[in-house]
Amino acid sequence: MPQTTVNLRSLFLLSPDVIFLNHGSFGACPREVFTEYQRWQLELEINPVEFLGRRSGELLLYARTALGKFLGARPQDLVFISNSTAGVNAIAKSLKLKPGDEVLSTDHEYGACDNTWELVCREQGATYVKAAIPLPFDSVSFCDRVWQKVTPRTRLIFFSHITSATAVPFPAQELCARARAARILTMVDGAHAPGLIDLDLEKLGADFYVGNCHKWLMAPKGSAFLYARESAQPLAQGLVTSWGYSERTALNADQEAYAGRETFERRHQWQGTRDIAAFLAVPAALEFRRKYGWERMRAECRTLAALTQERILAANGLAPVVSGDDILQMLAIPVPRAGAERLQKWLFNERRIEVPVTAFGDMAFVRISVQAYTTQAELDALVSALAEFYKDKGNS
Template identity: 55%
Template structure:
């Protein structure tokens, strides 16, 4: 499968989790959309775009177990988180509850918004090794009468742990607490059913594990929340009239959710329109079997390195998927990353959490066993 991607053949690429990697045929699908747009930009953007985006959203929604009317495209999961953070009204003294496992950029978004409204952003420590069975109870034990929203990742970035978000959302709903789930790493890496998960808001990336082009993400919101969400850019979807322009509905869409979120000025829609091509690519290659092979290969690396260094894994097999954080002796993470790249041609992130150092490897369909062997033979890890 490596030949189906555009990756440098000399590179050991074990960092799919950061920005993804796109198959050649999906990039070509994106380029066809770009060329079609340039043949008549007015027709493409001004008259066809809403229908084209609906078709793409419908394909994505079918893959994610969702209603396309409850889902809109955004450039990335961080944008989706910001839509919710900047739309969510908090009173002084209110709090947003989270964990110490979250993505730093989204932590910053909540810290900024809470500070501006006199609210607090409180993170619960989740001990490692990770105990999935006690996660929900531990988080809910920190709930107070002022808790308005719980924010958590589906798959964490630094530690690559899969959190039991369906159980969390169910328990939060029973207590009248809103939930926002950050699924940046989930679509394509694990099977998803957003309606079954039941989050009030769920954001995700298509350009990571679904292998869509860069800049393809989504925001899913339960219908009772659509009216409270504001787009990052206020545009024609908010206008009461069209200022003398005609045909605006052709690109604004039909629902309030579409009209507010979909049109924010001229931009390239091709990454979103190529998402169905990425879904078709994975279906054609039996992606559940690919995921299983990738997990097994990652497990070999985990076993070898933890046994070599006398360290314990931070989670059970069931608590991670194609991406795993492997503990290594504590050291300067950036220095180790640079050594792996300079000495062995290995591209992967070295992360740190709670005083521990991890090499976080991503195993995707294009990963060859020989690349795992090069990682295990790297002088920096011996």
């Protein structure tokens, strides 16, 4: 376990009754970050007009500047959104696809994002094309496999930075560079990436990048960002059309500062009255990570995830789907397919272990998340529970 004198689990609000190995789905917000989130909500309610009308622009800029520093992006290239799904929708619905155009993706994408692109393509007479990326994952051949599906009609390539069901890190920078050279737009779905891997968005070079702060950055739910490269910003419309779209009388002081300028930030930031407390708590989440040395602990969590995988695979005889540097602290560990539909429920109902069981093709996985608060005893409990589940012949 990470070497620290602090009981890290006690810093979180997580129920002690559950072995929580699913940080990946919805994150977990530390108590002190959650307190800061609630403090912002209270401050808003004490003086709503002062807060939303006069201060929100400056407060959001502060939060975006802190986040931008962490992500390697300028604050004017980032806007807060509620979740990655919303960011994917904003871009998919902004693009003016023509009949015959193609949006290229992979067969590892998150279902909600697939739904978005399928709908947008269907409505505009375009085609959503999938490149097959087989497992075990081979990062060297990834770009070529995607590129085999590029045609003169490819308008945009959409792909996960870290896949959902299979927890595979795709080499985003390489694919974005190749697409840029071919004048094809890129959108990276980095829902899991912030906090799980190091990010430098300017270097990464995507036209659009969406990421969650409420997963591995441990910010409150409803905090995420959409990044757009300066050259791509005119293409990105907000999901909500509001004050940022005209020179009409400004709604508040923040809007007045931008009067007459239609910027990416202005189009996306003001979406009508809403609770911005989760966005404003992002700097506190970044400070939490710094204070407790979360970056340092990440390497230890990866090692633990890899060791847990070794034990599980030694028992079931299956092969890993990622190796070496592609092993992250969120790791999809292969388990026998037979019985896998029952496994997640059984682990939770019988052992109080919260862990997703995912599938890809004919493979099944337990997708563990080892966070700095995870204990060795909790991972041991998973290893023994799996052994017990599969010993029962009814499950294999």
